[in-house]
Amino acid sequence: MTVAPLRLRLDTAALTANWRALDALSGSAACGAAIKANGYGLGAVEVAERLARAGCRDFFVATWGEAERLAGLGFDVAVLHGVRDEDMAAAMRGIARPVLNTAAQITRWRDAGGGRCDVMVDTGMNRLGVAVAEVCDGLLDGLAIDTLMSHLACADEDDAMNARQAAAFRALAGRTAARRLSLANSAGIALGADYAFDLTRPGLALYGGVPRDDMAGAVRQVVTPEAQILQRRTLRAGDSIGYNALFTASVPTEVAILNIGYADGYWRGFSNTGCARVGAAALPVIGRVSMDLTAISVAAAPELGEGDWVALDYALPAAAAAAGMSQYEVLTGLGARFERDWT
Numbered sequence: 001m002t003v004a005p006l007r008l009r010l011d012t013a014a015l016t017a018n019w020r021a022l023d024a025l026s027g028s029a030a031c032g033a034a035i036k037a038n039g040y041g042l043g044a045v046e047v048a049e050r051l052a053r054a055g056c057r058d059f060f061v062a063t064w065g066e067a068e069r070l071a072g073l074g075f076d077v078a079v080l081h082g083v084r085d086e087d088m089a090a091a092m093r094g095i096a097r098p099v100l101n102t103a104a105q106i107t108r109w110r111d112a113g114g115g116r117c118d119v120m121v122d123t124g125m126n127r128l129g130v131a132v133a134e135v136c137d138g139l140l141d142g143l144a145i146d147t148l149m150s151h152l153a154c155a156d157e158d159d160a161m162n163a164r165q166a167a168a169f170r171a172l173a174g175r176t177a178a179r180r181l182s183l184a185n186s187a188g189i190a191l192g193a194d195y196a197f198d199l200t201r202p203g204l205a206l207y208g209g210v211p212r213d214d215m216a217g218a219v220r221q222v223v224t225p226e227a228q229i230l231q232r233r234t235l236r237a238g239d240s241i242g243y244n245a246l247f248t249a250s251v252p253t254e255v256a257i258l259n260i261g262y263a264d265g266y267w268r269g270f271s272n273t274g275c276a277r278v279g280a281a282a283l284p285v286i287g288r289v290s291m292d293l294t295a296i297s298v299a300a301a302p303e304l305g306e307g308d309w310v311a312l313d314y315a316l317p318a319a320a321a322a323a324g325m326s327q328y329e330v331l332t333g334l335g336a337r338f339e340r341d342w343t
Contacts, residue, residue: 005259007339009311010042014220015206016054021218022054022202025189029196029290032058034185035205036066036080041265041334042207042223048075048125051206060099060201068098078118078147081128087114097146097256101128103139112142113313118147119178123168124161125153147199148178155187155195155212162188166195187211203314209327216317223331225312225338227260227294228274232305241295242287246272254298257285258310261292265333266312267321270294274309283310 013038013209033056034040046228048070049058059077061067064087065077078086079098082105092112099118100106109117119140120130129150130139150169154161169183180198186205188195190212204211208222219235229248235249235307258276260266266274266289274285283299298304313319316327323330 004337006264006337006338007226007341008042008334009192009226010046011220011222011224012050012339013220013341014208015047015050017278018206018208018218018222019054019056019077019202022186022189022205025197025218026200027087027193028183029183029184030180030190030199031059032056032060032135032182032199032201033206034060034201035202037332038089039064039329040207041332042201043210044069045073046340047206047236048073050342058199058201059334060143061096064090067076072097074177080120082120083114083244090096099147099149100130102130102144105132106130106139106143109337115205116144116146118149119143119145119176121148121150121169121172123165125151125165134176135172143177143179145176147180147182148172149199149201151184152183152188152195153186157193162191162195169197170283174212177220185211186215189213204327204331206317207316207331209331211327214242221315223316223334224314225260225264225266225334227258227266229256229304229306229308229310230259231257231292232298233257240287242271245290246285247295253286254302255286256298256304256308256310258294258298259292260294260312263288264335264337265330266294267323267325267330267341269325273322274319275313277306277313278304278310287292 003330033051035044038044042107079096080099082101097116102119121128182199184195184200186202212218218270233255235253240248268289271288276283276296278301283296287295320327
């Protein structure tokens with residue numbers, strides 16, 4: 001069996017602690033979990049199994065292909081993108097329930113004799129969902145709706161739109177046969193009880209992301225990339241390294257070349273800004289991150305050699321700032337070449 005030269009260390013205790021913290025912040029509302037995009041890159045099945053053991057009962061994916069990978073495991077799964085003609089065979093097998101987003105999807109589901117479903121209502125995001133007016137006009141009458149949901153556009157900011165969306169959504173209570181109402185994502189949970197309704201749907205914060213500063217103390221880091229050293233070398237004063245010679249050594253510099261690059265989700269934005277570590281030793285990224293390779297200075301740990309492993313700094317808020325990207329991009333971009341090692 002081939003051993004990959006890079007791996008993700010994934011912390012089960014941190015993942016479940018994050019869910020429990022979000023569950024507590026959700027108050028009397030149930031706390032679900034968004035596990036779309038293959039569990040935000042960590043592995044949807046592995047994430048769902050761990051969160052189910054912690055007490056999570058509601059899981060959300062984006063597509064029916066994602067739902068298929070969870071089929072037979074006994075999870076209560078909803079597919080956020082609804083149901084196309086091409087999805088009906090899978091949907092009618094009952095492996096998950098659709099979150100219906102359009103009048104056409106609702107007609108398709110009714111005409112096929114589909115049963116339990118969820119419905120997304122657009123309260124201002126203007127992305128997916130039926131209009132509030134359509135709900136009031138009876139579009140959802142007769143549907144066996146488990147959860148009526150909407151999605152906040154600005155929950156990561158103190159924006160007046162949050163209250164407007166919550167009020168518009170609250171006005172729909174009792175207008176349908178829905179068993180539950182759901183509005184809050186990770187950031188929405190931090191907005192308080194007025195946004196929790198019956199069910200919250202965190203994603204980013206489960207995996208160590210901090211969508212609002214006031215959540216920082218409640219969220220633990222889950223993901224740490226680790227990469228193996230392929231080669232050791234010494235730069236002379238005046239030598240440059242990597243594409244476009246972004247780093248030039250002013251003094252002799254001990255360097256290690258790591259088996260990781262932007263094809264793995266270790267982005268070019270980490271060029272000259274990222275950092276690796278061995279124990280307490282900080283090993284800064286030097287030069288440009290390339291597709292498969294990254295150079296670090298090992299002046300603080302000169303004993304490191306070919307075949308040794310280092311950990312990359314990957315606390316999501318700081319990593320996103322260093323890469324010039326959102327926490328979502330930094331997290332979900334972690335590639336398929338990593339071995340995923342749950343501890």
